[in-house]
Amino acid sequence: MRRTRLARGQRSHIATRVSTPSRRPAPAAQPADGPAHNLVVGGFAAAVLLLSLVTAGDAIAARRPGSDPDALKMLGDAAGAARTTTYEGTQTTTTWSRGAPATAQERVAHNLGTGTFVRGRAVDRRSDARQAGVEEVHGGLGGFSGSMLDLLARNYSVVRADDGSICGRTAHVIEARRPDGSAAGRFWIDRDTGLMLHRELLDPVGRVANVTGFRSLSVIRPGAGTSGTSGERPDASPPPGRPLASAELGDLRDHGWALPEGLPGGLSLREARRSGEVVHLSYSDGLSMVSVFVQRGRLDERRFARWHRKITAGRTVFQQDALHRWAVWENGGYVYTVLADAPEGTSDAIAAAMPRSGAGFWQRLGRGFRRLNPFD
Amino acid sequence: MSHLGERLTALVDGELGHDERDRALAHLAACEQCRAEAEALRRLKSQLRALRGADPAPGLLHRLDAMGDPTRPGPFGDPSGTTSARTGSSVARTGSSSPAVRRRRTRRPGRRAPAGGALRAPAVAARRDAPRGRYLIAGAATLAVLGVGASFAAGAQPERLPPVTPALEQFAVDHALTAGDVSIADPTVLRDPPVGP
Incomplete structure (x- = not known):
C-alpha cells in the first residue's frame, strides 16, 4: 500500500476525475490560500460539527421523511453488485484533516467465488450470515447492508442527484442530506454494473472530509444481478473475537465498563465484540463508521509522545488524524481507542460524551473492604 | 433538783410513756436548764431530718x-x-x-x-432501659460509619493495573473488517515507531 501526502494541486487532480453535479459543493472549491486560512475554516467546521453532533444526539429515532426509494434501492443493490461482479482496479482513500489530505492507494481485485483481495490479502469477512448465503456488507464501497441502510435513512434524507461520471464510467449520484438540507454524503453508483464507484463524506460546512473510490476500474465480468446473493465462499479471515450479547454487555457495564448504546451525532451501536481483553464497539449513523476499543489498564503514554495532546472534558486525549481519525485516552482504569471514518471533530465529541467508567460507589466500597479485610 | 438527763432525749424522741412524759414536762416547766437542753435537742433532730432529704446523683x-x-x-x-x-x-x-x-x-x-x-409501670421500666439502648445504637452506628468510611477511603485508589499500549495495527484491521473498507491499514500510524523507554 502506498500512501502519499497530496498538495492542493494534486488533490484537485483527483477532483477533476470526479464529475460532480452542480448542486453539490465541489471538492475543488476547497480554499487554497494558506494554512492559516485552513486552520480558521477547519476550526469553524469542527465547531459547527461538534454543535451539530451534540444537538443531534439520539433524538433522531424515526426515519427521515423525503428519502427516495429508488435511491435507497440503488445503495442496497450495490452490495449485491460488489459480490457478483468480477473486477480489478485501484482504490484510493483520502482524509482531510485541518485542510491537509492523507491518501492511501491500493490495488483491489474481486473474483467471483474467491472474494476481494488487496495485493493478495483477503479482506472479506466470513461469518455465519455468509455461510447462510447472505453476505454481510457494512459500508465502504461494498455497499450497504439492510441495517446500515436503515441507519442511513433514519439519520438522513437519501435522494438522487443529477447523474455524473467517474473513472470514465457513467454513474448515478445519490446524496444523503441532513435535516437542514446540506449534503452529508454522496455516492456514485455505476450505471452498468451497479457497483459503488465513489463515496464522499462532507462536514457541515460543505467541505469534503473523506473520499473513497476507484481511481481506475476494469470490469472483467458483470454480475448476474444486482440484488441477489451469489453464494460465493471466499477464503477470508474470520472476524476477530466473538460477538457480545446484550446480557454480556450489561454485565460488563455493571462492572464499570462504559459501553454506551449511542454516541453523539446519531451514532448507534451496531455490534460489540470481545477479543481477549479488548471490547470492540462499532458505531455508525449510516455514513460514518466509528470503532471504539475499550480495555482495562493504564495507558502507556510513551507510544503517543508524537501525537497531538488535548484536554477534552477533563481527559487527556491523544489524537492523530491520518486516514482514520484516532483518539486515545484513559479514564477510570480503562483505555479507550477511537478510530473514526467521520468528519473532523467526531473523535472530540466522542471523547467528551463518553460516560465515566470505573468503579461506582459500591464497587469502590467493596474494593476497600477487601483491602481492609484481615481474613482475606 | 435533779435534772431529766437521758429521759430528756427520750422525751424529744417521743419514747416516754404517758405518766413519765407528764412528769418530764412538769419538770421542764420548772427547770430552765432542762428546757433549754430539750430545745437544743429538738433543733438538732430537725436539722438531721433535713439532712436525710439529700439524694445522691x-x-x-x-x-x-x-x-x-x-x-x-x-x-x-x-x-x-x-x-x-x-x-x-x-x-x-x-x-x-x-x-x-x-x-x-x-x-x-x-x-x-x-x-x-x-x-x-412499663413507662418507668422503659426509662430505665432507654439510655443503655441508645448507647448500643450509637456505638453500632459509629462502628458502621467508621467501617464504611474506611472502606470507601481504602477503595479510592484503583487496583494496580498493567500499562496498556493499544494495538493500533490490529485495531485498524478490526475496524476495516467491520466497516467493510478495503484500506485496512493506516500507514501514518503504523509508521510511527514506538518511543523507547
Whole structure:
C-alpha cells in the first residue's frame, strides 16, 4: 500500500476525475490560500460539527421523511453488485484533516467465488450470515447492508442527484442530506454494473472530509444481478473475537465498563465484540463508521509522545488524524481507542460524551473492604 | 433538783410513756436548764431530718449499680428481680433503709417487683432501659460509619493495573473488517515507531 501526502494541486487532480453535479459543493472549491486560512475554516467546521453532533444526539429515532426509494434501492443493490461482479482496479482513500489530505492507494481485485483481495490479502469477512448465503456488507464501497441502510435513512434524507461520471464510467449520484438540507454524503453508483464507484463524506460546512473510490476500474465480468446473493465462499479471515450479547454487555457495564448504546451525532451501536481483553464497539449513523476499543489498564503514554495532546472534558486525549481519525485516552482504569471514518471533530465529541467508567460507589466500597479485610 | 438527763432525749424522741412524759414536762416547766437542753435537742433532730432529704446523683447510682456483677444483687437490690418475688421488697427485707434510699428505689425501674406493683409501670421500666439502648445504637452506628468510611477511603485508589499500549495495527484491521473498507491499514500510524523507554 502506498500512501502519499497530496498538495492542493494534486488533490484537485483527483477532483477533476470526479464529475460532480452542480448542486453539490465541489471538492475543488476547497480554499487554497494558506494554512492559516485552513486552520480558521477547519476550526469553524469542527465547531459547527461538534454543535451539530451534540444537538443531534439520539433524538433522531424515526426515519427521515423525503428519502427516495429508488435511491435507497440503488445503495442496497450495490452490495449485491460488489459480490457478483468480477473486477480489478485501484482504490484510493483520502482524509482531510485541518485542510491537509492523507491518501492511501491500493490495488483491489474481486473474483467471483474467491472474494476481494488487496495485493493478495483477503479482506472479506466470513461469518455465519455468509455461510447462510447472505453476505454481510457494512459500508465502504461494498455497499450497504439492510441495517446500515436503515441507519442511513433514519439519520438522513437519501435522494438522487443529477447523474455524473467517474473513472470514465457513467454513474448515478445519490446524496444523503441532513435535516437542514446540506449534503452529508454522496455516492456514485455505476450505471452498468451497479457497483459503488465513489463515496464522499462532507462536514457541515460543505467541505469534503473523506473520499473513497476507484481511481481506475476494469470490469472483467458483470454480475448476474444486482440484488441477489451469489453464494460465493471466499477464503477470508474470520472476524476477530466473538460477538457480545446484550446480557454480556450489561454485565460488563455493571462492572464499570462504559459501553454506551449511542454516541453523539446519531451514532448507534451496531455490534460489540470481545477479543481477549479488548471490547470492540462499532458505531455508525449510516455514513460514518466509528470503532471504539475499550480495555482495562493504564495507558502507556510513551507510544503517543508524537501525537497531538488535548484536554477534552477533563481527559487527556491523544489524537492523530491520518486516514482514520484516532483518539486515545484513559479514564477510570480503562483505555479507550477511537478510530473514526467521520468528519473532523467526531473523535472530540466522542471523547467528551463518553460516560465515566470505573468503579461506582459500591464497587469502590467493596474494593476497600477487601483491602481492609484481615481474613482475606 | 435533779435534772431529766437521758429521759430528756427520750422525751424529744417521743419514747416516754404517758405518766413519765407528764412528769418530764412538769419538770421542764420548772427547770430552765432542762428546757433549754430539750430545745437544743429538738433543733438538732430537725436539722438531721433535713439532712436525710439529700439524694445522691442519679447517674452515680446507675454507675454503681452497673459496676456490680449482674448476676448478684446490686447495692440497691437484686437485678434479677427475684428478691422482690421472695420478700416483697428489699425495704421490707432489710428494714433499715433510709427514706432517701427508699425514694431512690422507687425511682429505679422494675427489674425488681415491689409488692404493690404500682412503682413498676412499663413507662418507668422503659426509662430505665432507654439510655443503655441508645448507647448500643450509637456505638453500632459509629462502628458502621467508621467501617464504611474506611472502606470507601481504602477503595479510592484503583487496583494496580498493567500499562496498556493499544494495538493500533490490529485495531485498524478490526475496524476495516467491520466497516467493510478495503484500506485496512493506516500507514501514518503504523509508521510511527514506538518511543523507547
